[in-house]
Amino acid sequence: MTPDLQVERVVKRFGGHTAVQALSFEVARGSFFSILGPSGCGKTTLLRMVAGFTAPDEGEIVIGGRSMRGVAPNRRPVNMVFQHLALFPMMSVGENVAYGLTQRGVARAEITRRVGQMLERVGLGGAQAKRVDQLSGGQKQRVAIARSLVLEPTLLLLDEPLGALDLKLREHMKVELKQLQAAFGTTFVYITHDQSEALVLSDRVAVMNHGRFEQVGSPQALYYEPQTPFVAGFVGANNRFAGRVTAAATERVTLTSDSGLVLHARPSGPLAVGDAAEAFIRPEVAGLARDEAELPADQPRYRGTVESLLFDGANSAVLLREAISRIEIRIALPQTGRFADLRVGEEVAFGFDPQRAVCFASAPP
């Protein structure tokens, strides 16, 4: 089966700046593919090239097995949900959804039938006559998706459609988007700078930085097995320690930070003694104890002072200052409520499994 989207060595330059650097990837039919990256990483440029608003300087974009070279945006089998949705305020909901079909010259009775059906499927049955400004944020998003999907595109592009919503609605719309994608089975290409959106929604995620993909994989792979320091730092919360390798084995390296903290981690890629390196430890990997003896005996233990308590329900954490190096480290609080009475200034012990911490060679400056 040919993938719905094939991007082959696509390059885009703006003046002297290269926004997209020789990028290649494929998106399988029916999957939910996300491109995750900080603002300015080139993800919007990439999406606009797929939609046809910008032409690539080099390379080829193939959609549904057909090369898109020289094909105008209004002739591509691609539809897009814009960042601010871009619903037509001068038209009713029904007219918005009917717009594309009207442009294709579909018979009027057929348009009425398909618009009704599509609105029914997105849970807005009978809303044809409503004005766009009468809808809630979530309903607007559903109209924007309905307006695109009624054309049965090979590919639906979504440009941070949740960015403008408030947190509560965003959480709700995430679930709704995932369900809509599953129900329609259309291939979604979604761009976002919000890692939680990318992790929750996607079958596969590409992490983009400076016009390149750092890593492409399942959300689990990105989270548990980051391939580059950028991915480790960008996806999920992480503690980062920079230093030099002081001992190296195939399964475990020892890193000594500039301030004297010694820690062990699993190496990612070849590392030799003396190399500049950085280690990442996720907040939930480290264990916390009032008494050092409670921590597993086969793991290195550290002591620290509570700097501040960051209560955030299930994501609550504590900021510790390590006793020797004075380095700050973030550790997740267990959900058992065992540390509910923890106070700022208290001294505690912590440790972690070196196999769940990862160490990379530092990128050359």
Added chain:
Amino acid sequence: MIAESHRGTMQARLLLLLLLAPALLWLVGLIVLPHVELALLSLRVRVAPRVYELSLRQFGTFFEEPLYWHTFVRTAVMSIVATACTLLLAFPIAWTIAKLVRGRRRALLFMLCMIPFWVSETVRTLGWTILLRESGVLPALLVQAGLAPVPPELLYHDATILVGLVYTSLLFMVVPLIGALESLDDSLIEAAYNLGGSGPSILRRIVIPHAAPGIVAGCIVVFMLTLGNYLTPTLLGGKNSLWFTEQIYTQFITRFNWEQGAAFGFLLLALSTLIVWLGLRASGQRFGDVMRRP
């Protein structure tokens, strides 16, 4: 407490009144009072020296004399044509300034639209006569290019009057159009294009509906300016111009028949009001919305 806050609102009202005073004086002194006087003038007729009677005779004369209402209808039709031409010409200019260029080039383009208005209307219009008269620049060029055997007279045609009127009105159409087009979100155009829309259909279904209040505002201003213009039709059309404001001028200044001139003035006011109302009805816009836009 209550008395104090009452005094506060009184003070605020007084301040508002003072701020509005110049505008109110202007409206009452220069618009309302003269029109009351003109209304009285238009409705009286002289029966003997210094003896006047209430009468509709001036209005009767207008309908009995074909030249008058012929000029009246001609002025209206020409003004509508001039407004339409101005809109067609101003739209691409406004689109370019509002959507296609940025920064310095945009300021430059806007200034190019403004520059002709730094010169007085009289000088500007005389500039056209220098270009277009028989011994002028353009006829000479036409002869040189072999397009005409003798220098043609380009002045004193209806087309010449239209050119002059469109030129004079262009800025008043461009400004509200820029305002209306600037507020159109580019992503709406991209979205329409993405959904399979073509250029003309996007113009018809997205751009024009969005810009409608600006278009109507510009048309109203240009239409009123054109209908009430005196200088341009007279200078470029000469005796052939047959512009209604000329008839009013003749009655007041040449014939010294103020009663007839006043009646004509009111007929012109009624005409412009009627056509603006019809225009608003036809375009489905409300006067309040249109005036709020620019």
